[in-house]
Amino acid sequence: MSTKSALATITGKSSYWFLHNFLKGGSSFPGKVAERIDPDILKTLANGYDVVIVTGTNGKTLTTALIVKVLQQKYDGILTNPTGSNMTQGIVTAFLAHKKNKNGKKLAILEVDEANVAPICRYIKPKAFVLTNIFRDQMDRYGEIYTTYAKILDGIKLAPEATVIANGDAAIFASKPLPNPTIYYGFSTEDDHRDFKANVNTDGVLCPVCNHILHYHELSYANLGNYFCPNCGFHRPELAQKVTQILEKTPKHSKFMINEQTFTINIGGTYNIYNALAAYTVGRFFDIDPVKIAQAFAYDEKVFGRQEVISMADKELTLILVKNPVGLNEVLNLLNNETDDFSLAVLLNANYADGIDTSWIWDGDFEHLPFDKIKGYVAGGERSDDIAFRLQVANVPEDKLNHVQGMAPVLDAVKDLPTKKVYVLATYTAMLQLRKALASANLIKEGF
Incomplete structure (x- = not known):
């Protein structure tokens, strides 16, 4: 560690300690201070960590929390950013605040803002990317969904050896060829012989190859589902992990099957079943037993908002x-x-x-x-x-x-x-x- 990095680390940790203990805050400012002293401090702090980056429009925070719960079935001392401070300063702060696990695997599960994937990947070469979905969001900042995905791709291209774990029901994630190993997850709960279109007001339903309107065998919500293009043949990729049946949905919990095994999460909404499926897929990527994953899902702890x-x-x-x-x-x-x-x-x-x-x-x-x-x-x-x-x-x-x-x-x-x-x-x-x-x-x- 260079003198500059050491000074940045000490100053950032001291800033975090004061803000956290006396002002009950400090989710990004310590990182900003450390970066001001050493703009490359993230490279130093993340050295030796296996990093999983979770990004996309919706579901980042809960997916990250669920992944941490799942991986805690096997690993101790996982670093994460539970406050949802997901830009570069927040990521640096997460590393500054973390108490290192000296005897175990150095593992970091990080929620990352879509526009910050590339800046962070200049310093961190992740083990995996988790892509939740892309919808219109903060258009004054991101623009249309295609510009948002381009920002994410700029980061993925900096880490071609990282595995991409993507929502296969989102057509945009299969629209660009990548050198990365890729694992897709999605829903497969309906008869795949149906042929219909999404609601006329749904965004992101044009084929990313030929701009023809996509058709669907199954639609879970918005533009997510088992899509295909009748014009050019573009279609949903093969799913490695899939929700095969939804058994029960209430505002407080959901019960469903992944690959014919039953799981329950103590939070409502179809979108949260996707978050759980993403966490399940990451868990299997790290060889966590499905029974252990079910135990992790059953833990009832809500995250911010x-x-x-x-x-x-x-x-x-x-x-x-x-x-x-x-x-x-x-x-x-x-x-x-x-x-x-x-x-x-x-x-x-x-x-x-x-x-x-x-x-x-x-x-x-x-x-x-x-x-x-x-x-x-x-x-x-x-x-x-x-x-x-x-x-x-x-x-x-x-x-x-x-x-x-x-x-x-x-x-x-x-x-x-x-x-x-x-x-x-x-x-x-x-x-x-x-x-x-x-x-x-x-x-x-x-x-x-």
Whole structure:
């Protein structure tokens, strides 16, 4: 280790210790400090680690957490970035904060922002990439889905020996030839003799080879499924690991079969079954026994904004992060599985981390909400006017809609809702603000 690297490491670790112990933070700033001293510090810190990079639009945080749980069945001291700080400074901070496992395998499972895959791969040569999906998201920053994938490919091309573990149901991931070994996972729960098209408003359904409209034998959600092009013959690749049957779905858990074995995860939504399937595929890549994987999935621990349940007086708040049309619509579908009466709060911000363009909320299918079961609504966040108007257009009754600004008023409004169950959908910075307000009210601990 050079003198510069040593100084960067000591300074970064000291910064993390102070921020973590006294301010309950420090998820990215220590990395920024260390990089300022030594721009190449990540290469030094990651030396000797087997690294798995998890990237894509939706599902990175939970997929990363599930992979860690799965690999903990075999390995100790796994390094990860559980705060979701997934740009270069956050990755550096994760290494600075990690207490090394001196006797075991040095293994790092890292959630990485799509645009940061290439910058990180300049210093780290990962053992594997895990690709979840690509949907329209923060178009002011990423552009269309093809430019997002191009950013990811720029990183993969820097590590041609790494195995790519990709969602085979996403056509874009099979659209470019790669020198890397590739493993695909996906759903195979329907008769593959059907022939139909996705909904007309679905993005990413043009054949990436000839631009003809893709057809499907099976469609799980959005543009994910068993696709084929009747024009040029492009089709879904062979799946190494597959969900073969969905046995039960509720807002709180899902039961399904992978390769004819039953698994349960304590979180709802078809999209989370994909996250579990990705983690299963990584587990098998590392030779984890399927029985051990099932045990890892059964562990009930929620991660930031992914169906966390918070008790507040007589209320049970379920916090769900939303950030783009596909993710939002999957959450709205999840609400349709709720059997009890509930209330709904939607908190909208438009800061850099959220995406400054809020037009995506108009692609959300709020019109399909189970209105008969929702007894009260709250519209909040820095862009509360926008989300309140969107709910009004979706025919939310005005006498049931409470439009507030600021997080303290949101908590007061939630307390006044008529049901015990309250689902709170929030964009990223709105979720941070909400959690800060909950911490100030001594309802949760500060930080993550």
